[in-house]
Amino acid sequence: MTGFDHDVVIVGSGFGGSVAALRLASKGYRVHVYEAGRRFADADFAKTSWDVRRYLWAPAIGCFGVQRIHKLPHVMVLAGAGVGGGSLNYANTLYEPGPSFFEDRQWRGLADWQAELAPHYTTAKRMLGVVPQYPHFGPVEQIMEDAANDLGVGATFRRAPVGVWFGRPGETVPDPFFGGEGPDRTGCTLCGNCMVGCRVGAKNTLAKNYLALAERLGTTIEPLRTVVEVRERPGGGFTVTTVRSGAWFGRDRRAVSAEQVVFAAGTWGTQQLLHRMKDSGALPGLSDALGRLTRTNSEALDGAVAVSVPEELGLASGVAITTSFHVDERTHVENVRYGPGSNLMGALATGLVPGGRPLLGRLGALIGGALRHPITTLRLTSLRRWSERGIIALVMQTADNSLTLSLRRRFGRTVLTSAQGEGEPNPSHLPGAHLAAQAIAARMQAAGGVPVEARGSWPEVFGIPLTAHFLGGAVVSGTPERGVVDPYHRVWGHPGLHVVDGAAMPANPGVNPSLTITAMAERALSYWPRRSAADQRPTQEELLDRRG
Template sequence: MNNYDFDYLIIGSGFGGSVSAHRLTQKGYSVAVMEMGKRWRAEDFPESNTQVNRYYWRPRIGLRGFFNLRPFRHVAIICGNAVGGGSITYANTLLVPPDSVWEEGSWAGLSDWKKEMPAHYAEAERMLGVTENRIFGTADHLLKEMADLHGVGHTYKPTRVAAFFPPEGEEGGKTYPDPYFGGEGPDRGTCTGCGSCMTGCKYNAKNTLDKNYLYFAEKNGAKVYAETRVVDVRPLDGKADGSAGYEVTTERSTAWVRKQSQTFRVKSVVFSASSLGTQELLFRLKQTGSLPNISDDLGNRVRTNAESIVGIRFPGKDINISEGVAIGSGIHIDEHTHIEATRYGNGHNMMASLMTLMVDGKGPLRILKWFWAMLRHPVTFARAVSPANWARQSLIFLVMQTLDASLNMRFKRRWYWPFSRILCSEGKKIPTNIPQANEFTKKMAAHFNGIPFTTATEVFFNVPFTAHCMGGCAMADTPERGVIDAQNRVFNYQNLYVVDGAMLGANLGVNPSLTITALAERAMSFIPHRDEAIKEATV
């Protein structure tokens, strides 16, 4: 094992990658983490997400932020690119899914999940500092009132979030010595309830991965290569199954001309580049012949939590919906449909450009109804979509369902870009209009004198938004039904793992970050300590 630059090379530093890095360094392995995005400090985050060059990630056109929006035919997917992965820009909500998810999908029957997972969830919550939300803003109070009016007030619950709240009676924004790891972790600031969790916490209060798992991985010797993209992974020494290790080639992700290519010899590789990133890279490696034996099931059954984003705008009212954490509370309007009260920090108005008036229907009829609504009510339309004070005046509903719906991803040439292959979606359309959520939103908008809105992509392209892309490299019992086995090992290869959202085998119906973390803890529990591995190899 001394012939390698690193024992493990991890592609991506999100929830799967950071957990893997920490646990592997604990077990004595040398670890490298390749992260395509930049490293961010609290003081580096933009004052507003209208500062597109510091918020959006599109390095080819000079945008080097941390928020990425990738449009596909069937869905528009939000993801993060940064050291710490999606934890930098996610809504900071960590929920355990219902037990029924383990009885569904490709991972059903692979393990005694209900017995195994509670301990891994508990450790994930400890490391991420998960606690019940303690700062309730206008959005949370409105949601509670709406739930009572709708007859579901008994389902109202505060969210469980990864934030450091101030001690009772103290104001937020103060710095304290590490409150989580007996002084071994970094100093932390306390939450002010500014609502800017998704645009970068400037108070050092959000428990992002660079403050826990990744922090300790680096403290234990892991080397993080920021702004670095992996472009090739191929087996060493003619061993097609990877039993001799891998040669990994990287380049500078933010460079236009000088790519600064590097090559590393490693024993094992962990793909943790997010569901989309891992699928895209594995497709490329399969088609170029670097890893030709990746299962043909790659890209199948990609799920989105059957998600929809709707909301209510309150223009002209003396109201500040921005106060609180990004997602502070939630309700169930029926057994399958969960709604969370969501907000952006005051001044973070960029999302207004992606929203429009809510209209029902599908396809061309829905577009015609939208035009008719715009012509009949031009003032209402202008007030609904105006970016001025949008975050302050907009209560966003993140709607998720446990009902299963999926699509497939493929890697191919398109007529509009025949020069190279790109990741594309295929299959039946996934739901873009959740009628019960729309009815709830319109009813509440009418009662509170607001304007209901939805995403423009739903109206014009019949395409929903999601921040919860899951699956595509699913866990299963055979390579005909999935890409990895029950221990996250890639079928047909040795020393190759997938540990991120791509591994999920069923629709969770809740924010997936905690489940990804818990499953990553489980995956790393199967890997022995380095000393034990060396003894076993020499026997």
């Protein structure tokens, strides 16, 4: 691997990209990582979500925060930005999926996935510092347990596995995870602002494990650079072109060469880049299956909000997610919180409207409720101390539904769009989410002694669910007709390209996917040879020959 600027260029620094950075550096490769977002020290994160320049990602207008928001016809997507990707603003919740994920028809028969991924889950848990059970139990956790019992599913209630250094609250100690090789850590103060960015230093973001260790081994990370093209070179390898993130003028277009490229820009970023490269002819061998089996984790965000702050409940005290239960065998519910002062996302909340009605019927239900109870509605819609007055219910399903993404021209620009895909239609609302929100609201009201109402979201009113777990579209497959990457995560038709982020996931896991993305990346990178060693993986031609 000579004659190239880098052996491997990695696009993105989230869960897949960070694993690739560390494992490839440890095998002797010269690794360079491009990250569209900025690098954050702990003190750089927003104090609350109202500090939009540090919280929201909209670089064209000067916002270089951690929270991306994307809109498609069938879903609104919440994602991450910055060195560390989604780990900067995720809820540090690290569940393993159930058997249905490993047995999904898309990749069933290619391997015994549950057995093969098992050791890599173990590695991922160690690297991400997973605490098997959230160690505190307060009023919110009791509300969740009581709601589960009320629904007759109390046996499914559990405390969440979380990636947080608890230690002594506020006390800084030398790296407790990697024998002093990682950064110092400070004990969690239960401030609740995990998803705004942990200013304490307790959250086990990728910047504190995989990326920190990768940089010690020589990996270079270049923030605020957006990859706009990956093009196959006539003599082998690839040219990777970047521009300055968010620049209107002086985009500072640059190009480097690399023997291999790893796509790990998150499902939105990876899909968008691959679609553009296929459309432009830069990567002519990309499978026509690109965009198929895009998943939303069959997700909804509902919840319960009180008209005033029930002080004794301390709803905003704790880490972002602490417990969960199953409404039914495929519907998983978690409580979610923001810390005091982080009320911006409350602007997305509104009344819970019945599903299955046309838009005018849903709007009519909202308006009718407001007219019947105008004072209560006004108090519920206020953003004042919103994070201290409510519990968000994050609901995920293992249902086999999907979208198909493609490009279209809109107002002179080429953008991603969506259509219903294979399996069941992607849902516009989840009855199980409404049921859970109502049960949580009832228990909140009983515990707090103030009026509480189950709440939905404005996007859901318009038939557009919210998801924080956008997955798939460049999925693992046995042939290029069925997916974009082979079982080793090499891109069909371009084996020097690799997809190791959520875009490669073949099914809805029904739980937070970060641990699974990490484990799948660990497995994929474990098969890479050491630099200059023989590659023991079968070629793509051999894989296809075996399948007949």
